[in-house]
Amino acid sequence: MTTRPPADVGTPVEEIDTPALVVDLDAYERNLxxxxxxxxxxxxxxxxxxxxHKCPVVAHHxxxxxxxxxxxxxxxxxxxxxxxxxxxxxxxxxxxxxxxIARLVGLAREAxxxxxVDDAENVRELGEAARAAGVELRVLVEVNVGANRCGVEPGxxxxxxxxxxxxxxxxxxxxxQAYQGRAQHIREPARRRExxxxxxxxxxxxxxxLRAGGLRCEVVSGAGTGTYExxxxxxxxxxxxxxxxxxxxxDYKRVEGPxxxxxxxxxxxxxxxxxxxxxxxxxxxxxxxxxxDSGMPVVAGRPDLEFTRASDEHGVLALSDPGTELxxxxxxxxxxxxxxxxxxxxxxxxxxxxxxxxxLWPITARGAVL
Amino acid sequence: MTTRPPADVGTPVEEIDTPALVVDLDAYERNLxxxxxxxxxxxxxxxxxxxxHKCPVVAHHxxxxxxxxxxxxxxxxxxxxxxxxxxxxxxxxxxxxxxxIARLVGLAREAxxxxxVDDAENVRELGEAARAAGVELRVLVEVNVGANRCGVEPGxxxxxxxxxxxxxxxxxxxxxQAYQGRAQHIREPARRRExxxxxxxxxxxxxxxLRAGGLRCEVVSGAGTGTYExxxxxxxxxxxxxxxxxxxxxDYKRVEGPxxxxxxxxxxxxxxxxxxxxxxxxxxxxxxxxxxDSGMPVVAGRPDLEFTRASDEHGVLALSDPGTELxxxxxxxxxxxxxxxxxxxxxxxxxxxxxxxxxLWPITARGAVL
Numbered sequence: 001m002t003t004r005p006p007a008d009v010g011t012p013v014e015e016i017d018t019p020a021l022v023v024d025l026d027a028y029e030r031n032l033x034x035x036x037x038x039x040x041x042x043x044x045x046x047x048x049x050x051x052x053h054k055c056p057v058v059a060h061h062x063x064x065x066x067x068x069x070x071x072x073x074x075x076x077x078x079x080x081x082x083x084x085x086x087x088x089x090x091x092x093x094x095x096x097x098x099x100x101i102a103r104l105v106g107l108a109r110e111a112x113x114x115x116x117v118d119d120a121e122n123v124r125e126l127g128e129a130a131r132a133a134g135v136e137l138r139v140l141v142e143v144n145v146g147a148n149r150c151g152v153e154p155g156x157x158x159x160x161x162x163x164x165x166x167x168x169x170x171x172x173x174x175x176x177q178a179y180q181g182r183a184q185h186i187r188e189p190a191r192r193r194e195x196x197x198x199x200x201x202x203x204x205x206x207x208x209x210l211r212a213g214g215l216r217c218e219v220v221s222g223a224g225t226g227t228y229e230x231x232x233x234x235x236x237x238x239x240x241x242x243x244x245x246x247x248x249x250x251d252y253k254r255v256e257g258p259x260x261x262x263x264x265x266x267x268x269x270x271x272x273x274x275x276x277x278x279x280x281x282x283x284x285x286x287x288x289x290x291x292x293d294s295g296m297p298v299v300a301g302r303p304d305l306e307f308t309r310a311s312d313e314h315g316v317l318a319l320s321d322p323g324t325e326l327x328x329x330x331x332x333x334x335x336x337x338x339x340x341x342x343x344x345x346x347x348x349x350x351x352x353x354x355x356x357x358x359x360l361w362p363i364t365a366r367g368a369v370l
Numbered sequence: 371m372t373t374r375p376p377a378d379v380g381t382p383v384e385e386i387d388t389p390a391l392v393v394d395l396d397a398y399e400r401n402l403x404x405x406x407x408x409x410x411x412x413x414x415x416x417x418x419x420x421x422x423h424k425c426p427v428v429a430h431h432x433x434x435x436x437x438x439x440x441x442x443x444x445x446x447x448x449x450x451x452x453x454x455x456x457x458x459x460x461x462x463x464x465x466x467x468x469x470x471i472a473r474l475v476g477l478a479r480e481a482x483x484x485x486x487v488d489d490a491e492n493v494r495e496l497g498e499a500a501r502a503a504g505v506e507l508r509v510l511v512e513v514n515v516g517a518n519r520c521g522v523e524p525g526x527x528x529x530x531x532x533x534x535x536x537x538x539x540x541x542x543x544x545x546x547q548a549y550q551g552r553a554q555h556i557r558e559p560a561r562r563r564e565x566x567x568x569x570x571x572x573x574x575x576x577x578x579x580l581r582a583g584g585l586r587c588e589v590v591s592g593a594g595t596g597t598y599e600x601x602x603x604x605x606x607x608x609x610x611x612x613x614x615x616x617x618x619x620x621d622y623k624r625v626e627g628p629x630x631x632x633x634x635x636x637x638x639x640x641x642x643x644x645x646x647x648x649x650x651x652x653x654x655x656x657x658x659x660x661x662x663d664s665g666m667p668v669v670a671g672r673p674d675l676e677f678t679r680a681s682d683e684h685g686v687l688a689l690s691d692p693g694t695e696l697x698x699x700x701x702x703x704x705x706x707x708x709x710x711x712x713x714x715x716x717x718x719x720x721x722x723x724x725x726x727x728x729x730l731w732p733i734t735a736r737g738a739v740l
Contacts, residue, residue, distance in 0.1 A: 003740070004446075017469050018467075019740075051682050073683040074683060093643070093683065093684075094643045094698065095643075096641055096698045096699055097387070097699060099387050118644050119646065121697070121698065144646065148650070150652050150684070151646055153647070181681060271466055274464050274521070276514065276520060276521055282520050284466070287661065287708075287711040288714050293663075311519070313421065313443040314463075316519055327491070328464065341657040341682060366737075367373045367658075367716065368373060369654075369715075370376055370389075
């Protein structure tokens, strides 16, 4: 059930089978370097989110440039990272249920593992499992800083849960998870700033209550590619979770301001399979090759072609000039609307440089939802 | 890179790890039987689309109830079906490019394989490859009957391409592909009927031209779950490609009329992982567990819960009554908005009956986009 790779190392780019998930290695490395340079000298660490790339190879490139570990959303994703040699993982998510918690504490035997909580009963279960496994599990209290997803409310509710963690044998209170996910894709920098200022205020209020309760907060973790410079400069965040910056996508490229400095390094290479009429062409990449939750892909370098709709295995392109030569077999580079769920559709990154495939990286945590 | 299954055979339903793709075997078998019964005595054959299920086990259940083979969209999908013992496959799609065409004619050595065309140069390439492989490839001309995707226009353009197929050594003109995909999800039966009547008229006009040119048309293939009874009664269609009927989904259940007789047999079983505030709960199934291209999932049996948004690994539910008891660990059965791309996210069907897992079926063609 692992699909064959669409190319071999050394294959010329023109011969990569399609649809294929292609990484432009030069652009990718510039993105990695750009992020490292933008954080140099700041009192924050980068812990990039592995839910974007799902690939230990990419994680090691990030670690080599100063990242202190990775974030994961699922235990199975974390297992793939630890098995791939990553030594420090933050589960930036609540882990619920006996089976998953048992795997989580098992993983904590092999690596530095931290997890988030927003529920007292879950704290009790984690403590019980940690003691049974003979590990001390690091726990962050997730605070709702405006994303309105998981997380207890800032201030007293967060401090109360932190106190409960701190007094649960087997657990160590490690800090706060304070991710403002809804701010990341706000187009206008001023509105994005407002959202992050509110998040920072919520974190400060919580830190005050923790201090009043005598609790030390080592870590405040949050931020994504859209806002990370604001959290980095906030004075309260200590770890940044940005992930999309390595590859970018069509939706993130619509975000104005500093995030625009990162380049599109990820493409779905597609082939025209039909041009039966002048006004449209159809490519071999649809819903099973491209996530469309954040909009349709953009055809790189071809503003004359609009990707208008996707069905399972078809992408329909409207041509602004019906006279355009675009025959079956023509190849187009699509920038996915949303990188994370697009990557999760593939087993292989096809990594290209100078017109050839330089590497194939397995997407080890593809489908790792458990 | 194949994920572990979320349960074993014999596991009680309450212990299936989540998110999991679960088949209600009783409902599934009723859907299979219902389709077979609805076509009994009609002069049409069922060739269900395997892009829905991507699983030879399901294909064999369909064949056992009278299906004459399956449809596939991709060569790699067809390979998975033939390797799983299916003896007749229609590639209901154009296959473009040297590598793919070589695999297609290779497959035609092992099974009855047909393919669609809408381009003269593609016909030439298919003929060349078929002769090189020493096979005779059956070819259907795809006609645009209103879906405005692939396909030549009906009437003369279709007949001209059919004549070209018929005169190309290595190829045999087998009929017409005439799928009105855009009609399937039209809610109102009357408007759905209009669309199919227009498709039938387009097919008739094409058949007239074929006859005038002395070409025999064995097969007219088309139809989906939303309209198949209309194509079945049309007098021109000979094969029906419906696929979703085996599982159904939230979007198809919004289609009024006969398709509503099929039951939801496919669910994403999810667990509440956060209930930090009264007005919302968060489940562990998001964009990587559920395709949202046709809308958000519906929570089965819980009209009081609305699945309002999905991020990578989170689904946010709004509670109509904030007083509802819904704690972390509670399990919910989600009906995906669109079955096909949801199934493509998983490696395993967890098949349940009488409260236990009865079988695990591998989704062999998951990710088969090449």
